[in-house]
Amino acid sequence: MDQQQRARNRCQWLPALESLPGPRYKALVDQLAADMASGVLQPGQRLPPQRLLADALGVTVGTITRAYQEAERRGLVEARVGSGTRVKDLTEALPHFHHLTRAGHDSIDLSLSIPIPTPLRQQQLTVSLQQVSASPEAVNAALAYQPEQGCPTQREQLCQWLASQGLHFEPQELMLTEGGQHADFLALQTLVKPGEAVASAALTYPGMIAAARQLGLKHLPVGTDAEGIRPDMLERLCQQQRIRLLYLMPEYNNPTGHHMSEARRQAIVDVARRYDMLLLEDGVQFVTEDVRGTPLYRLAPERSLYIFSVSKLLAGGLRFGVLRAPMNLMPQLRVALRAQCWSSPSLMGAVTCQWLTSGDADRLLEWQWEEIRARQALLREILSPYEVSTHPCGFHAWLRLPESMRAADFVQLADARGVTLIAAEPFCVGSQPAPQAVRICITPPASREALAEGLTRIRALLDEEPLMSAPLL
Ligand SMILES: Cc1ncc(COP(=O)(O)O)c(C=O)c1O
Structure with a gap:
């Protein structure tokens, strides 16, 4: 031998x-x-x-x-x-991919991207539950097994509601999922093999980082500018290695707030076509039609997947989302979803679609958009001298700290003053160093007054900057 x-x-x-x-x-x-x-x-x-x-x-x-x-x-x-x-045990998900608030009772939580609290939400869900239970058709749909893509009636209702928001789909290109995270995971798991590469902005949604890691995918960061992913840097990466899928949030990147112009979207699509790359567009951070650019699934329908969920609009607990995919990818996605859970629960779909199509959801959203606009104005006013990037419909803002400050220290100091924030670290792809920046969510406080108080405490910390630098030994 x-x-x-x-x-x-x-x-x-x-x-x-x-x-x-x-x-x-x-x-x-x-x-x-x-x-x-x-x-x-x-x-x-x-x-x-x-x-x-x-x-x-x-x-x-x-x-x-x-x-x-x-x-x-x-x-x-x-x-x-x-x-x-x-x-390593990859099931120990990233330690910082928490979804529940760490804020204590007295703390003002500015760490979570969630819908704005209002009793209206509870009232409307109660009505939707009653309406569904009073409808024999909806009850029967909820009792029956459904096709992998979800109940056809619900997909049609969802298409109608999304069309009223300026997003046009055909029911057959939609798959109902258990929220946006499930749709992200399903797309990665089905379309990218372990060891293959996906790319995204260097700072991106932590749920995506966790999903790519869990699936054993290579997750490569792409350099960005004020409009998000740079097409030239994406192209350079594609020249070096095969990228199967690009994950992006063209409307409003979580966490940096970058919004892509029409020209930028087209340039990204051109690169994707040249290197035969899929595009996974995450629209969970939903924005209103008047400030929305052209979704990528309209520019490149043959290679674009689009994700929507009601988590930021109605409630995260509904676990209701949707994945749009080109028809040629749908058979693979159906097989994967069937292997996972057969189909997403149609009772949740029935309640959500009832809520969306009754007109109640529109009234709630009108209130929420107005509240967000008012909160954005507060943010601009209170943090005016500092470098904040956000979006008119933004649930959050990205604050670049002045030179001498470190994000981890800033988060701790804010915590000591009763404000909970998240530093840049959990959003970083790969092992690149995190910028000294924090994400400020403006939606968790129940009132504008509570938000203003939290922002004022942050402003005071920023103004004290010289006091924060460590003494030289
Ligand atoms: C960009 C993005 N995608 C997906 C999700 C997850 O959405 P869902 O709660 O519907 O799973 C979030 C939640 O914060 C998000 O910000």
Whole structure:
């Protein structure tokens, strides 16, 4: 038996690199990600020692060292002196992808992007529940198994309501999902294989970062300017490696508030066409028609997926969303959704569609948009001297801190003054350093007065800037 065969026999994990393209070390990391996702490699499992794996694969030790380093950089493994390199447990989602407020009772929570609290919401949901329970047709739909794409009547009702908001779809191109996060995850899981690459703005929605990580995908950051993703930088990335899908929020990027012009959207579409890339447009941070640009699914219907959910409009607890996809991708998405949950619950769909189509939702939204406009004005006024970017319909704003301040310290100091904020860290893709910035959500306080109080405390901290710098030792 030759040395290579002996090494192969001793390796507990032996990646098959022959069929994978690109440099060997990258192929090894891609195979590692794929084996983690499929369960071939288990959390905590030790990878073979580097020399042994090099001998087994007939490559240099340097190649294996580089691969293990790259795997560590991508958060797939951890290396400890004395105990080798072990597979990480990716189910321990990002520690900072919390969805529930950490704010104490007395704290003013400006950390969550949620609908503005109002008793009207409870009243309207109660009415919708009553209306659904009084309708034999809706009750029967809720009792029956539905097709994977969701109840056809509900998809039609949703299309009608979305059309009234200027978003036009055909019911057959929609799949009902359990909220926007589910739609994001479903699209990634179905259309991108473990080890393949997705890209997004360097600062993006943490739920997307968590989903890509959970699925063992490479998630690459693209440089941005005031309009979000830069097409030239996207193109450069595409020249270096194959990007299967680009995730983006052209209306209003969470967290930076960047809004893409029409020219920028077209330039992104042009790159996507040149490099045959799918576009996943997240419209969960919904904006009104008067300030909305052309959605990408209208510019490039053949490669665009679009996500909508009612979480920011009606309530996050409804877990009701929708994924629009080109018809040729729908069979794959149907198979994936069936494997997950057969279909999303039609009772939630019935209640949501009743709420949307009764006219109640429109009254609630009119109130909410007016309230957001007033809150945006407060924000502009109170933080006027500072660098804040946001959107007229924005649930949040992005505050770049003055030079001498660090975001982690600022969040702590704000916490001590009874205001809860989030720093840039959870929004960062990959291992790039986080900018010194914080996200300020203007919707969680129950009143404008409470928001003004929270913003005034933030302003006071910013004005005290010189006091915050550490003394030189
Ligand atoms: C951009 C974006 N996408 C998706 C989601 C998740 O939406 P849902 O609550 O409907 O799952 C959020 C929630 O904050 C979001 O900001």
